[in-house]
Amino acid sequence: MIRLHLLGSVRLLDGDGRDIRAVLQQPKRLALLAFLAAARPRGPQRRDTLTGMFWGESDEASARKSLSQAIYFLRQKIHPDLFEGRFAEEIALRPGEVWCDVVEFEALLDAGRTADALALYTGELMPGFHISEAPEWEKWLDTERDRLRNRAFEAAWALAEQEEQAGHSGSAAHWARWAAALSPFDEQAHRRVLELLVRTGDRAGALRTHEEFARRLATEYEVEPSAETAALVEAIRRDAGGETDAMVEKAAQGLARRELPGDAGRHIAALAGLGEAAAGAHPAPPDHTAVATLHGQSQADATASRSGLRAVFRPTGGRQTKRMSLRRGSAAILLALVL
Template identity: 45%
Template structure:
């Protein structure tokens, strides 16, 4: 079957899979074939209507001769039976012998196969294509470009609205590639990135859009788009300030008493802030660099710490450590926190798992992450260090199973370690 691709890069392949360069080198023949393939309603076309579209400057006799010559060239290149006729006046294509991506695209969209349709939409109809002396054809081409782009944009928008956050991001980006100057599409993408905590990504999308708008239309974003950008920027600044104030690099003496949080609590909030700041960065990178998975890149699982001190009376500290990290992450209002206690694996609840007791801590964390659809996991162990207890934590990218980053340890007094984590 002959393949005719006119969405995005132009190509025409014969039944042997080779490009039909004799047609591709003739813009008027490409335009005629594209019209016969894609014009709606899809039917045979009168010779007089084709003449008016493509040879308006010629008289009837010369225009008909030009059409006959073009059709002869197409028949010779495409092979027998691709061009069909009815009587002397009607011309069309046999859909059983030539496949056009526009037809396939619309068929998939009409059937609700939105992702399949978008796979076929590789760009504007006859992108960058132009022929001289055929204003009626140029008008038809422009109208069809607008119509088909609207169908593609609607498909991408529907997929973004129907999916989870990862799918919403994927299809939101695709929608903006389809319509790079469409402000509602930009705002939907910015809102998705904001919900995912990738405020830097949302602001990058806004700045790139503003530059395109200025360069192509000498305009600036609408007030509602600027307001959304300002709101995202304000939230990013507030979050950055909160993380800085809770930084574990501060010593206890530097932490303000007026915060209303006891000094030991602030130390653990600082530890949680370090976890949070790294988790946001990691999640943002994963969302930009990876295809969507079944794991939610913005959901964090915090697992009770394994007790490696040799003192079983300190077992409750593992849960308390996880509780305070969870509390600190929850203060941000950005990351979604999974509840390990709500999951049951092999007859055990997640909160009953003690990573490390059986030597399978990574496997246990992985199982909990899959059960909770968590893309990131925070877990660790408690050790004795001289006269103190050391809490070591790490963040795991559960999509790859890799440890992303160890965190600075937090130390507590073994004689009364509970205040360090309460």
């Protein structure tokens, strides 16, 4: 069976998986084959439709002759029985002679096998393909590109929502981003991705995704995201800030007065971004133990504070000797360090 790939790239392979170069080097005849394989409704196409689409600039006699020559060429280079012979004014590929990814993609979608269908959608229909003096073909190609892209987009979003409802946040985010990638400058699609990421608890991922989107807009069009998108992102940032405060409080309460390794000062300073100088300035003295407490609070009643944490090195007798302030938000780093 011949395999005709039209999504993401154009390839025509024989039964042994080899390129049929003779046809690939004839753009108009290749386009004719693609149309006969992928056009809707599937099946026979009228000769006058084909002549108007591919040879519309020629008179009728010349156009019909060009069509006949193209059909003969495809039979010679692909297979003598490529076309059905029972139609006078219609042309059709013989069933079972050509497998086409576009046809398979839509059949899988219609059968509800969405993930399998999207595995076939590796890019738009016949990207970069062009033939001269065939405006009707170009119109058909543009229309089909949009239609197939929209089908893939909606299918991917349906999968994202399905995975979200099932509690599979990672898979939901994957399909949401997959869908948005089909329209990389579509702000509505972008906002849908951000909202889904927030719903699945990945606010940091939402903010990173927006930064990438904003860079694309600036690079390609020298514009900024719309006010609606900016407002959504600002709301995400505010919510993320509130979550950070809660995280600091929870981590700080867990770390207060907790014994840490003796060299924790160096690690904490480095992880908190204070640099080697700060780390070296606060080594744990011999026979001292590092403990975590809160800035601005008594050690006995340490509670969460937005000012941040500090590492306190305390000798075995309990006398406090050295301190190191940590920036707000470092509680998560400390928590990761000691748990």
